[in-house]
Amino acid sequence: MAKTSVWSDNRFWQRSAAWITGFSAVLLIWLTFDTAGQISMGTDADLQNGVTKRVPGPTVINYKISYEMSTARGHEVPVIGEKEKFFGRDDWSEEEAGALLHLGKLGSQVKNCMNCHTLLGNGAYYAPDLTKAWLDPAWQNDGTMQAMTGKDTKEEAMAEFLQHPSTYPTHARMMPDLGITAEEAKGIVAFLKHMSSIDTNGFPRNFGKIKGAVHGK
Amino acid sequence: MASNHLTGIGSESKQLATWYFTFAAIIFGAQLLFGLVAAIQYVMPGFLFELLDFSVARMLHINALVVWMVFAMFGSVYWLLPDETGIETIGIKVGKLLYWVFVAAIVVVILVYLFIQVGPADETSIWFIHEGREYIEAPRWADIGIVVVALGFVANLFLTGTTGNRSGIVTVLMADMIAFAGLYLAGMFFTDNISVDQYWWWWVIHLWVEATWEVFVGAIAAYGLITMIGAHRKVVEMWLWIEVAMLFGSGILGIGHHYFWIGTPEYWWEIGALFSALEPLPLVAMFIHVLYDWGKTQGGQDATGVEVSVINNKPAFTWFVLNAFGNFLGAGIWGFFHTLPQVNLYTHGTQFTSAHGHLAFFGAYATILIGMMYIAVQGTNGIKVMKHTKSSLWAVSMIVGGVMGMTIALTVAGYVQVLVSRAQMGATWAGYFDGQSGMWFAQAMDWRLLMGAITFLGFLFLVKDLLSTGKNPVHER
Amino acid sequence: MFEPFTDIVPSFFGWLNQGPLTLTIFLHTFIILPMIWIYKQEKARLEKES
Numbered sequence: 001m002a003k004t005s006v007w008s009d010n011r012f013w014q015r016s017a018a019w020i021t022g023f024s025a026v027l028l029i030w031l032t033f034d035t036a037g038q039i040s041m042g043t044d045a046d047l048q049n050g051v052t053k054r055v056p057g058p059t060v061i062n063y064k065i066s067y068e069m070s071t072a073r074g075h076e077v078p079v080i081g082e083k084e085k086f087f088g089r090d091d092w093s094e095e096e097a098g099a100l101l102h103l104g105k106l107g108s109q110v111k112n113c114m115n116c117h118t119l120l121g122n123g124a125y126y127a128p129d130l131t132k133a134w135l136d137p138a139w140q141n142d143g144t145m146q147a148m149t150g151k152d153t154k155e156e157a158m159a160e161f162l163q164h165p166s167t168y169p170t171h172a173r174m175m176p177d178l179g180i181t182a183e184e185a186k187g188i189v190a191f192l193k194h195m196s197s198i199d200t201n202g203f204p205r206n207f208g209k210i211k212g213a214v215h216g217k
Numbered sequence: 218m219a220s221n222h223l224t225g226i227g228s229e230s231k232q233l234a235t236w237y238f239t240f241a242a243i244i245f246g247a248q249l250l251f252g253l254v255a256a257i258q259y260v261m262p263g264f265l266f267e268l269l270d271f272s273v274a275r276m277l278h279i280n281a282l283v284v285w286m287v288f289a290m291f292g293s294v295y296w297l298l299p300d301e302t303g304i305e306t307i308g309i310k311v312g313k314l315l316y317w318v319f320v321a322a323i324v325v326v327i328l329v330y331l332f333i334q335v336g337p338a339d340e341t342s343i344w345f346i347h348e349g350r351e352y353i354e355a356p357r358w359a360d361i362g363i364v365v366v367a368l369g370f371v372a373n374l375f376l377t378g379t380t381g382n383r384s385g386i387v388t389v390l391m392a393d394m395i396a397f398a399g400l401y402l403a404g405m406f407f408t409d410n411i412s413v414d415q416y417w418w419w420w421v422i423h424l425w426v427e428a429t430w431e432v433f434v435g436a437i438a439a440y441g442l443i444t445m446i447g448a449h450r451k452v453v454e455m456w457l458w459i460e461v462a463m464l465f466g467s468g469i470l471g472i473g474h475h476y477f478w479i480g481t482p483e484y485w486w487e488i489g490a491l492f493s494a495l496e497p498l499p500l501v502a503m504f505i506h507v508l509y510d511w512g513k514t515q516g517g518q519d520a521t522g523v524e525v526s527v528i529n530n531k532p533a534f535t536w537f538v539l540n541a542f543g544n545f546l547g548a549g550i551w552g553f554f555h556t557l558p559q560v561n562l563y564t565h566g567t568q569f570t571s572a573h574g575h576l577a578f579f580g581a582y583a584t585i586l587i588g589m590m591y592i593a594v595q596g597t598n599g600i601k602v603m604k605h606t607k608s609s610l611w612a613v614s615m616i617v618g619g620v621m622g623m624t625i626a627l628t629v630a631g632y633v634q635v636l637v638s639r640a641q642m643g644a645t646w647a648g649y650f651d652g653q654s655g656m657w658f659a660q661a662m663d664w665r666l667l668m669g670a671i672t673f674l675g676f677l678f679l680v681k682d683l684l685s686t687g688k689n690p691v692h693e694r
Numbered sequence: 695m696f697e698p699f700t701d702i703v704p705s706f707f708g709w710l711n712q713g714p715l716t717l718t719i720f721l722h723t724f725i726i727l728p729m730i731w732i733y734k735q736e737k738a739r740l741e742k743e744s
Contacts, residue, residue: 004740010385010451012736013458016729020462023725024469031470031488031707032416038703039412039480052702054480055412073483073700098409105409107338109349115272120415120479121566123351125634126259126271128649129566131478138646145646166267171650173262176270184338191411198412199702201486203478204644205562466725483701484711491718 044094047080054199058097061086061190065197067135067207075202086193087155087186103184104191111178111188119195121203127175132207133158134189134196145170158192159185230295230306233313235597237292238590240320241285242680245583247327248281249673256669259662273334276347276354277327282578283352284323289586290433291370294390296593297440298374302381308373315369322362326355343407350414352422353404360405367398385454389436389461397429412480419475426578427496427548428468434544434585435460435503441537441588446527448510456506463499471496477558478565486558493556497549507541530595530603532682535613536588543580551576551624563639568661569631576624590683598687601694608682615675622668630661 006012042053047060064084070077083090092100108114114123117130138145139154148168151157161168162185165175180188254274257264265274298306306312329346336342347354355363371394378387404421408414439457442448473489514527528534551573555564564570595603634652642648652658686692701708710717 004744006733006737006740008455009736009740010455010458011739012732013455013462014385015732015736017458017462017465019728019732020725021465021469023728024465027721027725028469028472034705034707035416035476035481035485036413038482038705039410039416041410054482054702055410058409072698102409103338105411105414106340106343106407108411109407110338110342110346111335112272112276112347112349112354114349114351115275115354116270118566119411122415122475122479123566124272124275125566125568125571126255126275128646129644132644133646136646171262171653173258173653174266176267176272178335179337181337187338195411198480200478200480201483203562203565204639206643208645209643470721482703482705482708484705484707484717487711487715487717488707488721491715491722 052199056080056194056197057094058101058190058194059092059094060197061097061100061193062090062092065134065193067132067196073202075205076207077199077202078197080197085153086190087153097190100187100190101194103187104189104194105187107180107184107188108191111180111184116175120198120200126173129204130192130195131198131200131204132196134193135208137208155186155189155193158189162188228299228305229309229313230299231593231596233306233309233316234292234294234296235593236313236316237288237295238593240323241288241292241586242590242683244281244285244288244323246676246680248278248285249669249676251275251277251281253666253669253673254278256662256666260666269331270334273330277330279352280326280330280354286430286578286582286586288319289589290430292593293437293586293589294370294374294394296589296596297386297437298377300444301384301387301440302377304377304381306373307376307380308369311369312373315366318362319366322359322366326359329356330354340407348407350404350418353401353418357405360401364398364401364405367401371395371398384450385457386436386439389432389457393429393432393436397425397433400424400429415479416476416481419472423472423475424469426581427471427493428465430582431464431468431499431544431548432461434540434581435464435499437585437589438503438507438537438540441533441585441592442507442510444592445530445534445537446511446514448514453510456502460499460503460506463495463502467492467495467498474556474558474561477561490557494553496556497545497553500545500549504541504545507538511538529601530591531605532603532609532613532686533588533591533595535605535609536584536591539613539617540580540584540588543576543584545580547573547576547578547580547624551628563635564631567631567634567639568627569635572624572627572631575620575627579620587679594683594687598692599694600687600692603686603692606682606686606689606691608678609686612675612679612682615671615678617675619668619670619672619675622671623665626661626664626668630658630665633658633661 039054041055042051042057044057044059046053047057047063060080062083064081066079066081067076068079069075086092108119113119113130116124116127118125120131121129137143139158140146145161146154146157149157149160151160159182162180163182164177166177251274254265254269255271255278258271258274295306295312333346336346344357347356374391374394378391400421403417435457439453442453443450470488471493473485474493475489476485477489518525518527555561555569555573591603633655637655638644638648638652642651699708707717710720
């Protein structure tokens, strides 16, 4: 009696395919629930009580943010420090900060940031990554970008650049004028500051730390 | 030799398929043109500055890519349905109406992208201009339209599949296309939380191109093997089920490789690394499968003593074999290069991704869809054995050479970025531009432009061939 | 034997992630193992048919 092997039987593979697909999908949905809980935005109370959230609440703009090596996790993590003024205030309420972040996130989409820049590393590669742009040395008090705009604070310098990018050519490849208003620029800067406080598992690595061999810096 | 697909004349479903293929080819051309604009801007940054900026050209480039592929995919299904089910597609009148709705919507969206470009930062812009989310920028109104059209298409497929003969290929397509349409819904909402935004955005992008689209390719390849070389249906469909198991088994949780750095928990490192490391396996299997079936049927033919080729459509089969290899090379090898988190920490968001994107979309999807266009040309012209022409050979060599050239150039550029901008300079603003002004990077971009231009010339040969080869007397009728 | 938990929020999947391979081996086992049961069922069916 010639027996057919199960390994060459269509029904066996069809049922296996259905099981594997279905179960993988269930696992993905389970993982999604787990992750969704961990990446939901924190609140103002979390920030005041020092509760670490992967994605802090919008009032994180009232605080100083730094990016430091964590020995426990083996990579850099954003650290939320003491109060810091943002456009002259460090008492943005949850509603005000939320509205600013909302405007900034809308702006980041409508102005098509992602089709030149990368956000959290995703997007186009025609312009620098914006994940930790808020922490970039070029925008700090002694940084070249801040000096160029003639402003006294990081947030004002960034807002000025966003409104008139082609007035401040930094490279042959320039950012075009996208008709960003003063209010929209404020929102986008808040969005960038908020994004720099997101725990990205150490991406990008060594951000701004290595002044290394290039050009003998 | 199977010749059931030669019944193209008189089938309304097949007529609709040719409409879909025609519009797909036009948008394919648009994709290449806007890609050229963006490539020129890397070399000459002032080109069309503040007229058609890189962001707009690139948005058109990648949206046209998605649109032409979706059109060609719908066309492929309408083409094979009558052959597989043995009946005319049910609801074909609605299908034809939806086609025109789809075309009109795409034309409006393209014109808005081109001439309005940006709006104020409010919800109206999201509804009527674009959503600014890579690959699925289409404004909200168009999203809703696309869902309606996709549901109509899925309804046609389901009604025809359940009424006629539901083959293994049709069963796979039914399950796959409903997931394909449903996943689009995950990309249709707005949130202030960018981590949540990108989490769901990848549900659409990844679960399309690394799961449902790949399974679609498996089904089309199975159809092609049966119709073009007369491969044994039972064997082909068994392979198809194995491929479905492997593709979904690795691809669904392989989504984890997009969740390394967007704010999601660390456990995704391991899930993403190991599941996506398995993603090349089904692609190897598909490659072996195509070559094995080809050798087997040709060997069977040779054993009869009459030495003729078993292939009844040379240009289409060439593109199908290129698909089997290109899928493995572009999606498999170039994807595996940077899928492990230890590597991805430095390659994420560099030209490496771009190199992979170019070869993977071309190798995995463009090739087989062009093959389907040739099958349609054969069917509508009643050709028994379709041969290569000079144009079809020029098209194949220039497009394949051009895309490979672009991929290699972008890979070199990616290395410069990884070493200089990322490893050495810590990914800052200054580090980015240090990498971009390096000689290796700049020259790589010159080569990319040249290779892009060659690809476009190859595309012109392809169009010429698709339009003229049907009447060419070299084919056996 | 167990690695200290490092991620921000403890979770089931985080605990399974004890170093290279632990989490994926666990998930793969659950995905692949039931195929043995499908195999046995199909073998019985084929034997009955022949």
